[in-house]
Amino acid sequence: MSSTEVTSSDKLVLYTGFFSSPPSRKIVILLDELNVPYEKKTVALQNGEHFQPWFKEISPRSKVPVLVTPHLPQPLLESGAIHDHIIQRYDTDHKFSFAPGTPEEALQTQWLYFAAATMNSNQVAAYFFRVQVKADWEYVELQLASERKRLELGDAESVWLVGGRYSVADISVWAQLAFVDVMATVEWKTWGFKEVERWYEAILSRDGVKKGQ
């Protein structure tokens, strides 16, 4: 199936938290970029709705995002797994991803793990330890900048993270970085990472990124 063909039996339901939550946001962006129809159900984390029995039936650890799809026998948890499932099923012509087994796919995986593991855990730690928040954000940003610099040695002309084009690698890392703006704790745009800024704004201006907000 190509990324533009979605059958009528595809009835996806995505349970999310507040719009800027990076694990949820990267899924919303990817579905919107691919034009995959889905129903978005926002779980009111601020009111503890995720601890209610109906939601724990779907997500036993009370976490969003969760994808419910007729193509799987049970709800799919973990944003990385949801992301992979969407790519495999709806991006078969690799509009926003890279073909399995290619060097670009390996780099794409690098960035997906960087966003989900390294950036996310630093941001969660920073959230809980507000006193240390500035140091932690700096650590995240410096890591991002140094990775960008390393990649730019091989691809100096492109603003994108992998293979000279916008992909799920950009979507995942961007959703994490966008959360820094929501938290508004650090003015990272004053730090002089011009390439990162250019990349950030290019993604922010995309229709598929604005759509699900």
Ligand SMILES: N[C@@H](CCC(=O)N[C@@H](CS)C(=O)NCC(=O)O)C(=O)O
């Ligand atoms: N590793 C999980 C993390 C999910 C996660 O921590 N979600 C947060 C929202 S960003 C949540 O549901 N928090 C509710 C809670 O922990 O009470 C993923 O990537 O899906």
